[in-house]
Amino acid sequence: MEQLLVLMMENPNLNSLGQNLQTLRLAQGLSLSQLASNAGIAKSNLCRIEQGEGNPTIETIWRLAVQLKVPFGDLIAGSHEFLGEDGIQVKLVDQGADDPRVDVYWMSCASNTTKDSEAHTHGTTERLTLISGELWVGPTNAMTRLTAGDTFTLHGDQPHCYQTKDQGATLMLVITYPKQQDAP
Incomplete structure (x- = not known):
């Protein structure tokens, strides 16, 4: 079973x-070139991602979600696979349908891992509960140490970091997106 899990994470x-x-891109009337340029990625890479190929990083998927102004979960919805890179694995557990939008993820960080995260959509918050291990989280200049059972909320619309040292960490991550503005 453990080998199957590793295979799923390496080849989602x-x-x-x-x-x-x-x-989502077509619904917004964006060309491949426009979205690629806005997200800071090569058009050829975006084309491969849309074809179900390539190897996008979690950060690339976040950039695309921010440019499309949709929650990260909207891009990975329907995938029952783990997405991972450089010692970090995430899996969408559930998506909310209310306003504000709330998505829940399972996340695992291997030992001696640092994951810098760019700012997400304005008004986004991340609330995490550490299930096991030890984790440092927050803005890089003000990291907070968490141990199993601790809960922490951070402003996801600011650059932030997840870091482990000698011990890995498993956590539940709840991302709350800002309430949508009512149309005039």
Whole structure:
């Protein structure tokens, strides 16, 4: 079972991501070139992602979500795979349908891992509860140490960092997106 889990994390099926990405891009009337440029990635890479190929990083998927003004979960919805890179694995557990939008993720950080995260959509918050291990989290200049059972909320719309030392960490991450403005 452990070997299967490792295989799933190394070779995720990206078809759902590609289909979701293309649907959202087209619904907003954006060309591949426009979205690629806005997200700071090569058009050829975006094309491969939409085709269910390539190997996008979690940060690349976040950039695309921010540019499309949609929650991260909208891009990976339908994927029952773990997405991972450099010692970090995430999996969408549940998506909310209310306003504000709330998504829940399972996240694992290997020991001696640092994950710098760019700012997400304005008004986004991240609330995490550490299930096991030890984790430092927050803005890089003000990290907070968490141990199993601790809960911490941070402003996801500011650059932040997740870091482990000798011990890995498992956590539940709840991302709350800002309430949508009512249309005039």
